[in-house]
Amino acid sequence: MRESDICEIRNLPIFADMAESAFARLHRGAYVQTFPPQVDLFHEGEASDFLHVLTAGQVELFATWNRRETTMEIVTPVSSFLLAATIQDAPFLCSARTLEKSRVVLLPSENVRDVFDEDRAFARAVVRELAASYRGVVKSSKNIRLRSSIERLANYLLRYQDLAGGAESFALPLEKRKIASLLGMTPENLSRALRTLGEYGVQNDGQSITICDRGPLLRLAKPARLIDDPSS
Amino acid sequence: MRESDICEIRNLPIFADMAESAFARLHRGAYVQTFPPQVDLFHEGEASDFLHVLTAGQVELFATWNRRETTMEIVTPVSSFLLAATIQDAPFLCSARTLEKSRVVLLPSENVRDVFDEDRAFARAVVRELAASYRGVVKSSKNIRLRSSIERLANYLLRYQDLAGGAESFALPLEKRKIASLLGMTPENLSRALRTLGEYGVQNDGQSITICDRGPLLRLAKPARLIDDPSS
DNA sequence: CTAATCTCTTGACAATTATCAAGTGAACTT
DNA sequence: AAGTTCACTTGATAATTGTCAAGAGATTAG
Incomplete structure (x- = not known):
């Protein structure tokens, strides 16, 4: 493992506060891999011999059953997964x-x-990270159970506008078919839902979204802290 | 807190291995409450000043948004919740x-x-409990995302038949409207789905379910370890 | 440059799921 | 015992969501 990789992950909350010696024991035998796009990292049901930390790129976590597939989460750098x-x-x-x-x-x-x-600091950080992940899945579950697909999409757009600094126009962070899968709908359905949101002030051209007036969209989306705020 | 309550929770995996002194510090200032049925214990958004342990009865965890409500989980004794x-x-x-x-x-x-x-043993138990809860929610999320309501119901019935020791006939553990909410469907829909399952060998009379032949139901339900097995 | 591939979109249609309304039967209240 | 309440069921209907098929446009490979 290179020095730069070590530094990069050391700053993550989960590793930040632990003792140097403990951190050294943690990354003994660790290694780094670089993958091209569209490569399977592992398959559900396999044994988890490594805690994964994504330092660059983008990884999709998905689940399958009976020839159906759904995107569970998109991992972005720098964060751990599979804890x-x-x-x-x-x-x-x-x-x-x-x-x-x-x-x-x-x-x-x-x-x-x-x-x-x-290492107590590490233990504390691990349990906090895990608790945060748990709450994240519960929120996602509430999102799926309590809202229709167009309501989920409306909230998704509002969240990414915020992440884009609140600019009127911003680019979608994913392919539309991935967004559809993440939101629990088909690509066709997403396409139609985006058209419908035209009535709520949303313009869409390719990967670009423009929300000229948040008012109508907010009234439809009704974002809630206990579903949509990742920090609460 | 009475001696009997202390004993009861002490045997939970989350408390079983910790030192006596640590356990004593843990339950200093703890108390026990008994509630009648249909009482609200707390509401989403409130601060969580206590880790809850259910020692008898049954508690529903539910979430609301925009006048809609969904059952997230049924807590049965003896288990902790809100970790x-x-x-x-x-x-x-x-x-x-x-x-x-x-x-x-x-x-x-x-x-x-x-x-x-x-206390290290407690720390280890807490993180394992939390990891187990996390995986439980992920499984529930996969169940909702990947399956139709009748497939979820079929798996639910098979699971409770197993829990009932595999007997042909067994009693549903909840009111049907709670089962419906837990499975993410309306009571009307559940009622119709149970009729449909008649074609798959399921007989229903009130709270009683009889599965004369698991074959057809299994072929519909296609239970999967990574969704339906709580222990994996 | 051309062909092939892939995402996205749109239309037509089907399946799933929800809503509304009414009725039945059981449990509970007075 | 009679009345009330409530869960459950059923029918009719509507809304939501998915499937299949076809075509446009962009990207990639040769």
Whole structure:
């Protein structure tokens, strides 16, 4: 593992506060891999021998059943993923593939479990990270259960406008078919929903979205802190 | 807090391995409450000052948005709930109400966070419990995203037949409208789905379900370890 | 440059799911 | 015992969502 990779992940909340010696034990035997786009990293059901940290690129976590597939989450740098499977030493519930050229740091799961017992700061950070992930999935579940697809889309657009600094126009961060899958709908349905949102002040051209007036969209979306705010 | 309550929760995996002194610090200032059925315990958005442990009865965790409501989980004894909110010191994402007369042990959240830092066995148990909860929500999310309502119902029935020891006939563990809400469907829809399952060997009379032949139902439900097995 | 591939869009249609209204039967209240 | 309430069921209908097919436009490979 190169010095630059070590530095990069060291600043993550999950590693930031731990002792240097514990961090060294954690990344002993770790390695880094670079993948081209559209590569499968692992498949659901496999054993999770490494905690993964994405340092560059984009990774999709998806699940399959009966020839159906759904996007569970998009991982963006710099963040860890698969913490729960690592802790439990249990098989992955999701599969993963790169969407862009990606760089992944792999920390042996055994190290994670060992150092968890030895370093309090790390233990605290791990449990906080896990609690945050848990709350993230619960929010996503509420989103799917309580809202129709057009309501989910409206909230998605508002969130990404905020992330884009509130600019009237911004680019969608993903292919539309991935957005559709993430929102639990078909690409056809997404296409039609975007047209319908024209009546609510949303203009769409390719990957570009323009929201001329947030008012109508907000009245439709009714964003709620306990569903849409990632920090609460 | 009475001696019997202390014993009861002490045997939970989350408390079983910790030192006696740590356990004592944990339940200092704890108390126990008994609630009649249909009582609201707390509402989403409120601060989580206590880790809850249900020792008797049944509690529903539900979420609301825009006058809609959905059941997120049914808590059965003996188990803890609200661990993630406790750890993060963050507001509840769900509301809770009793479905039966229930007994709840309340452990101050501050104690949980403090003892987490002091007792390794407890820290390990907390993180494992949280990881298990996380994986539970992910499975539930896969269930909702990848399956139609009748497929979810078919899997639900098969699971409860197993829990009932595999007997041909067994009683539903909840009111049908709660089952409907848990499965993300309306009561009307559940009623019709149960009729449809008649073609798959399911007989229903009130709270009683009889599955004369699991074959057809299994072919419809296609249960998967990574969605339906709570232990994997 | 051309052909092939792929995403996105649109239309027609089908399946799924929800809503509204009414009726039945059981449990509970007075 | 009679009345009330409530869960559940059923029918009719509407809304939502998915499927299939075809075509436009962009990108990529040769």
